[in-house]
Amino acid sequence: MVDQQGKPGCAGPLKIRAIEDGDAAGWDAFVFSHPGGTFFHRAGWRKIFQDVFHLDPRYLIAERGQEIVGILPIVLQRSLLFGTALLSSPFCVEGGPLSLDDEADAGLTSAALDLQRKAKAPYLEFRSRKATREGWTARKDLYAGFCRALSPDDAENLKAIPRKQRAVVRKTLESGLCSEANGDLAEVFHVYAESVRNLGTPVFPKRYFSALLGTFGKDCDTVTVKDGGVPVSAVLNFYHGDTVLPYYGGGTSLARRNGANDFLYWEVMRRAAARGCRKFDFGRSKSGTGAFAFKKNWGFVPEWLEYEYHFLPGHSMPDKNPLNPKYALLIGLWKKLPLPLANFLGPWLIRGLG
Numbered sequence: 001m002v003d004q005q006g007k008p009g010c011a012g013p014l015k016i017r018a019i020e021d022g023d024a025a026g027w028d029a030f031v032f033s034h035p036g037g038t039f040f041h042r043a044g045w046r047k048i049f050q051d052v053f054h055l056d057p058r059y060l061i062a063e064r065g066q067e068i069v070g071i072l073p074i075v076l077q078r079s080l081l082f083g084t085a086l087l088s089s090p091f092c093v094e095g096g097p098l099s100l101d102d103e104a105d106a107g108l109t110s111a112a113l114d115l116q117r118k119a120k121a122p123y124l125e126f127r128s129r130k131a132t133r134e135g136w137t138a139r140k141d142l143y144a145g146f147c148r149a150l151s152p153d154d155a156e157n158l159k160a161i162p163r164k165q166r167a168v169v170r171k172t173l174e175s176g177l178c179s180e181a182n183g184d185l186a187e188v189f190h191v192y193a194e195s196v197r198n199l200g201t202p203v204f205p206k207r208y209f210s211a212l213l214g215t216f217g218k219d220c221d222t223v224t225v226k227d228g229g230v231p232v233s234a235v236l237n238f239y240h241g242d243t244v245l246p247y248y249g250g251g252t253s254l255a256r257r258n259g260a261n262d263f264l265y266w267e268v269m270r271r272a273a274a275r276g277c278r279k280f281d282f283g284r285s286k287s288g289t290g291a292f293a294f295k296k297n298w299g300f301v302p303e304w305l306e307y308e309y310h311f312l313p314g315h316s317m318p319d320k321n322p323l324n325p326k327y328a329l330l331i332g333l334w335k336k337l338p339l340p341l342a343n344f345l346g347p348w349l350i351r352g353l354g
Contacts, residue, residue: 195250
């Protein structure tokens with residue numbers, strides 16, 4: 001796609017090309033070696049976007065000679081309801097370009113802009129932790145990430161929770177709740193689906209959860225909390241390096257009566273520490289939401305994510321945010337849908353939200 005002369009002393013000229021099926025191992029090795037690499041940069045997402053959501057991934061590699069010096073996991077998303085967008089990456093907290101130097105970053109960005117023009121995508125979004133591109137629009141007030149250190153000692157992790165929330169967790173430890181890892185996926189999905197329906201949000205297809213577990217193996221698992229043998233709270237977790245990311249979680253209406261959601265995240269914390277994780281990444285949440293407040297109550301400090309946007313002429317910032325007042329009626333109606341109907345319609349809608 002793009003060829004540029006390499007800097008003096010480099011192995012050769014910079015080349016930007018599309019990923020090929022045989023590149024996955026080299027791609028992931030680069031992600032693990034890069035200080036900015038995350039679970040969301042991994043090559044396995046490409047097939048999930050393609051096979052589960054029927055999106056159009058256009059993953060890019062920057063090379064000098066045979067050496068990967070940059071990667072960009074980018075996806076073309078077309079929706080009758082929500083329009084066309086080029087995202088890096090949909091359904092993920094992060095996914096912006098990773099590179100070893102400015103030239104590789106510029107090459108990947110140039111190739112992405114070229115894709116945007118050819119696809120006539122109104123906007124190109126890089127889900128960056130920190131905005132760096134001059135002339136782009138950065139949104140710094142929508143999502144915040146929550147991450148902190150995790151001790152190998154359970155007592156230390158409990159002590160790190162603020163006093164009021166710690167008392168809630170201690171109470172759940174005496175409530176008779178129990179947890180299990182890698183339990184029945186059908187139970188996990190049922191809990192999650194009920195939870196997001198109650199929030200007025202479309203649910204992902206169950207095959208998405210299956211694909212995540214199948215693609216990422218030991219770096220993806222589930223934890224389910226049961227009350228008297230009944231699943232009431234559950235979460236699907238990601239692992240990257242020494243970090244655990246509880247990502248898709250929720251609880252049924254029964255979870256509110258005995259703190260099952262609080263017990264759930266304590267159990268994730270405890271199990272992750274025993275596994276050797278030393279960071280707990282609570283994912284992103286929108287400002288002004290219950291999830292945002294919940295994470296702060298656990299003692300996590302929000303760090304605003306600075307997503308970057310490039311617009312074609314005549315276009316502006318997308319607003320697919322459920323807090324947008326124009327979606328209030330639809331969200332209210334969605335909350336009242338029978339769960340089987342919500343599970344049938346949800347996957348069709350969610351693929352365009354990202």
